[in-house]
Amino acid sequence: MKRNLLSAAVIAASILSVGTHVAAQDFPKKGKAINLIVPFAPGGASDILARLVGQKLNEQWETPVIVQNKPGGDMVIALQSVARSEKDGYTIGLTTSSFALNKVVKKDFPLDPVADFAFIGTIGQSPYLLAVGSDSKITNFKELEAASRVKNSNFSYASCCFGTYFSAEMIKNATRLDGVHVPYKGSSPALNAILSKEVEYIIDTTTATKPFIASGKLRPLMVTGRKRSASFPNVPNMTEAGVPGDFEVGVWYGFAFPAGTPEDIVKKTNLALNKILAMPDVKAKIESFDIEVMPSTPEQMTARVNSDLQSYLSAVKLAKLDFGS
Known part of the structure; x- marks a missing residue:
């Protein structure tokens, strides 16, 4: 009885395997x-x-x-x-x-x-990009770190979603960067916030920030990868900017x-x-x-x-x- 059950199981498994292979061969049907x-x-x-x-x-x-x-x-x-x-x-x-x-x-x-x-x-x-307004006195990440820790500076940053918020917090955790998180529902309102000086810095996609950098409205401080971006060859990567570790966001x-x-x-x-x-x-x-x-x-x-x-x-x-x- 046990032998018959085992044989039936083997046969069933073989039929299923063959059926799956045939389905894959036939995929996709024209x-x-x-x-x-x-x-x-x-x-x-x-x-x-x-x-x-x-x-x-x-x-x-x-x-x-x-x-x-x-x-x-x-x-x-x-x-x-x-x-x-x-x-x-x-x-x-x-x-x-x-x-x-x-x-x-x-x-x-x-x-x-x-x-x-x-x-x-x-x-x-694609990496994210950390930027400040073009009229900011801050020109690099280390200056941003220092400015964010000045007492009563009320430093804040904009994020468009959980992904950019989480990335900012990982960078803050690895460095001396500080800043209160201000969430926005998308890149457009987040970018409007940095342009209208509601916040001091922003982390967003390179795709979203590129037009504002090209027009001179934003100053990029760092791309959030460990190598430079082909689209921003003059912008430091995380290691060059002074972010320790090997993580990327x-x-x-x-x-x-x-x-x-x-x-x-x-x-x-x-x-x-x-x-x-x-x-x-x-x-x-x-x-x-x-x-x-x-x-x-x-x-x-x-x-x-x-x-x-x-x-x-x-x-x-x-x-x-x-x-x-």
Whole structure:
């Protein structure tokens, strides 16, 4: 009886394995639409990246790729729909490094940023940039540190989201930089705050700050990576500016399936993605948004999400951050 049960289990496992392999070989079916879910409104860097890759997937696979924008809930609305979708490869979600931060800052966060997804691969990454107003007397990070610690200076900084707030607090924790956090709902109001002198400094994306630096309205003090940005070759990196350690802060972008998607489909999609990222026109377009192209394997992206999550948890504990949620 036990032998019969064992044989039945082996046969069932073999049938499942063969079925999964066949499904991957047949993926994607010509003409069957792939839904590409973006957790932000149209027009931003994430949306443009998704449409760029989606167009190339359409050409490569001869199947329609439909971009669906589902903004709101700090990416939860979009990525929850991905996590709950069919595990057949026809629903892909665009995600960023900020998504895992939700698990840290929200006690009632409904998703597991690791276990609920099968990661395909990363697209690119970009540091943040720390800047002051162009009429400020501060010209470098060390001067900013010193000015922020002057008694009764009422120093404050603007952030557009949890990601930039968290990054600022990590830098503050590693240095003598001080400043009261003033949150804003997006880059535009945060930038308006620094321009109208409501705050003394800002940390935001290189994409958002670049026009204001080019027009002379902001003075960049530091990019938040450990190497200089190609878009800002004269701006010091964190090490040059005097921030100790080897940590970096910024944003990266990638794609994910719902957890349980067959491994062969994940690998096939990863190969297609990396082929697209190697195309000269795609690389040039991505780099025009101050994003460094960064292809990876599914395993590398999974490791990065895990690493980010652990870094966030450690930083929160060390800096005693309270997100009030």
